[in-house]
Amino acid sequence: MLKDHAKIIHAIALSGEVIGRKKLQKMIYIAKKMNFPFQERFQFHFYGPYSEELTLRVEELCNMGFLNEVKEQKGGYYQYRYTLTEAGEEFLGEHSVDMPCLGDCLGDINSQNARFLELVSTILYFDSLPEDEVKEKVLTVKKSQKYTDEEFANAYQYIENLKGMARQ
Amino acid sequence: MAYSAEKLNEEKVFKDPVHRYIHVRDRAIWDLVGTKEFQRLRRIKQLGTTYLTFHGAEHSRFNHSLGVYEIVRRIVDTVFAGRPEWNEEERLLSLCAALLHDLGHGPFSHSFEKVFDLDHENFTRAIILGDTEVNKVLTRISADFPKKVADVIAKTYEDKLVVSLISSQIDADRMDYLQRDAYFTGVSYGHFDMERILRVMRPKEDQVVFKQSGMHAVEDYIMSRYQMYWQVYFHPVTRSAEVILTKILHRAKHLHEQGYSFKHMPLHFYSLFEEKVTLEDYLKLDEGVFLYYFQIWQEEEDEVLKDLCCRFINRNLFKYVEFDPAREYKKLAKLSQLFVEAGIDPEYYLVVDSSSDLPYDFYRPGEEEERLPIHLQMKNGELRELSRESEIVDAISGKRRTDHKLYYPADFVSGSEEIRKLLEL
Numbered sequence: 001m002l003k004d005h006a007k008i009i010h011a012i013a014l015s016g017e018v019i020g021r022k023k024l025q026k027m028i029y030i031a032k033k034m035n036f037p038f039q040e041r042f043q044f045h046f047y048g049p050y051s052e053e054l055t056l057r058v059e060e061l062c063n064m065g066f067l068n069e070v071k072e073q074k075g076g077y078y079q080y081r082y083t084l085t086e087a088g089e090e091f092l093g094e095h096s097v098d099m100p101c102l103g104d105c106l107g108d109i110n111s112q113n114a115r116f117l118e119l120v121s122t123i124l125y126f127d128s129l130p131e132d133e134v135k136e137k138v139l140t141v142k143k144s145q146k147y148t149d150e151e152f153a154n155a156y157q158y159i160e161n162l163k164g165m166a167r168q
Numbered sequence: 169m170a171y172s173a174e175k176l177n178e179e180k181v182f183k184d185p186v187h188r189y190i191h192v193r194d195r196a197i198w199d200l201v202g203t204k205e206f207q208r209l210r211r212i213k214q215l216g217t218t219y220l221t222f223h224g225a226e227h228s229r230f231n232h233s234l235g236v237y238e239i240v241r242r243i244v245d246t247v248f249a250g251r252p253e254w255n256e257e258e259r260l261l262s263l264c265a266a267l268l269h270d271l272g273h274g275p276f277s278h279s280f281e282k283v284f285d286l287d288h289e290n291f292t293r294a295i296i297l298g299d300t301e302v303n304k305v306l307t308r309i310s311a312d313f314p315k316k317v318a319d320v321i322a323k324t325y326e327d328k329l330v331v332s333l334i335s336s337q338i339d340a341d342r343m344d345y346l347q348r349d350a351y352f353t354g355v356s357y358g359h360f361d362m363e364r365i366l367r368v369m370r371p372k373e374d375q376v377v378f379k380q381s382g383m384h385a386v387e388d389y390i391m392s393r394y395q396m397y398w399q400v401y402f403h404p405v406t407r408s409a410e411v412i413l414t415k416i417l418h419r420a421k422h423l424h425e426q427g428y429s430f431k432h433m434p435l436h437f438y439s440l441f442e443e444k445v446t447l448e449d450y451l452k453l454d455e456g457v458f459l460y461y462f463q464i465w466q467e468e469e470d471e472v473l474k475d476l477c478c479r480f481i482n483r484n485l486f487k488y489v490e491f492d493p494a495r496e497y498k499k500l501a502k503l504s505q506l507f508v509e510a511g512i513d514p515e516y517y518l519v520v521d522s523s524s525d526l527p528y529d530f531y532r533p534g535e536e537e538e539r540l541p542i543h544l545q546m547k548n549g550e551l552r553e554l555s556r557e558s559e560i561v562d563a564i565s566g567k568r569r570t571d572h573k574l575y576y577p578a579d580f581v582s583g584s585e586e587i588r589k590l591l592e593l
Contacts (some may be wrong), residue, residue, distance in 0.1 A: 001197065001498075002493055002497060002520060004360070004524075004526075005493070005522075041287070043289065043323070044323045044324055045539055045540070046324060046328065046331075046332075046539065046540040047539070047540070048335075050539060053524050055532075056524040056570065057522075057524040059524075059570055060493075060522060060523065060524055061572040062573075063494075063570045064492075064493050064494035065494050066494065087494065091494075091497065094497070094498070094501075095497075116249060126324075127382055140324070140326045141324050141326070143326075
């Protein structure tokens with residue numbers, strides 16, 4: 001019980017601080033695609049893979065006092081930062097989560113920029129398609145981003161590295 | 169005449185309690201309604217276990233799918249028609265996608281998908297692209313048409329305006345189910361002025377926006393979403409039925425994995441238990457099939473499966489208490505231990521249900537590019553996010569509301585004073 005909540009707290013604890021809900025969504029999605037057992041379901045929304053379950057779970061964790069959320073004004077929008085609270089640490093101490101290698105993966109994902117993570121997560125979303133179709137699909141749904149061949153190559157390389165990291 | 173342009177000799181209409189009439193002129197739409205995959209939706213209830221709380225909620229995904237089609241038809245034929253931002257060639261695609269958007273839903277789909285790790289969107293795509301009657305109709309329009317329909321439903325189609333008709337913060341899907349669910353449950357919360365919303369809708373590049381003058385109608389719709397969630401969708405009694413249903417499926421799967429010999433072989437479930445579900449297997453499943461097994465499992469040897477099925481069939485549901493995980497998670501561990509000592513398996517009989525178990529997308533403006541918000545078009549043409557203009561929407565979208573309940577079988581725990589004390593009964 002509350003195992004799925006504990007996994008999200010664990011992910012944020014390992015990441016130190018996550019800046020942005022969008023980034024948190026991408027981090028958990030990419031980790032899930034690396035076969036870490038997160039249960040949240042993702043669907044493709046206007047801007048990429050998105051999980052309403054994750055949004056709500058994070059909201060619950062903030063309400064429970066296990067996560068600290070800081071809201072900042074950024075241009076015409078708000079941006080949110082997440083860190084673990086003491087109560088969250090205590091909760092985690094009593095709910096062990098066994099996901100070896102998650103810390104290395106999340107640390108690496110968290111250090112990447114938003115544009116790149118958007119490309120990586122979108123490629124992963126279409127990973128059941130052949131590689132040339134994936135590219136065509138990404139260029140269609142992310143037309144405005146104008147990703148280059150070099151960025152695609154870097155993203156594929158990055159995914160391979162992450163898979164290796166997740167397997168260790 | 170090309171099949172895509174073919175019209176019926178005279179318009180067909182379906183009587184509908186929400187939209188009064190659903191109008192069909194396109195031959196392709198009429199043919200799609202007649203396919204066996206679409207007819208299957210008559211046997212999948214729109215609101216799953218809600219009928220155990222609101223007895224009128226027996227309406228199906230068939231009713232809802234026709235309703236979504238009708239709303240999109242009104243938008244493309246009356247609101248968007250002739251506007252330069254709208255590509256008339258996308259009309260039939262929009263109608264087909266609206267009609268077929270829920271095609272892959274399974275029986276009691278929320279619990280079912282969770283237990284067997286399935287996704288109805290994948291099955292929607294598989295039905296549209298596979299060897300099915302639906303695929304044959306769509307292929308008559310053009311060879312690439314099934315793929316286009318599947319892409320619109322998956323929200324990955326290139327024309328995002330078409331996608332946003334059935335999938336955005338204010339779309340035909342939500343506008344139909346809010347009104348339909350309110351009608352069939354009999355509650356008074358889900359009503360809003362849809363005609364007004366349709367009149368103030370405008371296509372704008374890749375999204376639908378709303379004229380500023382229609383803001384109050386949009387506010388009403390947002391309030392309706394909010395109230396329907398708490399009053400109907402997340403009703404604690406419905407959640408109790410959902411908890412039991414989930415546990416039945418878990419138990420049956422567990423027994424199969426343990427080599428248990430069922431009195432009546434659950435043939436329809438084998439591919440689910442073994443996670444090898446083909447499209448053919450999937451299309452044989454409906455709520456009638458599930459309820460048949462729940463009925464006969466009441467006579468199984470396994471006490472847990474038998475008990476859970478009796479509870480579901482006879483509506484002897486779990487009771488609940490409010491639960492605050494932050495303060496009470498240690499109490500939960502103690503309760504689990506007491507349940508074990510009393511011979512009650514906490515895995516099946518002590519369940520925390522959280523609002524995130526049934527996610528419902530409250531309207532939130534969110535971060536930049538988190539989700540596409542609702543935009544109002546001001547008189548000078550500028551777009552403004554709804555909560556920046558509406559105090560009502562700002563008030564509810566900024567408010568966090570989450571909920572957790574602890575479910576248990578009252579009849580099983582009545583003899584244990586210690587458990588009753590911890591549950592504060």
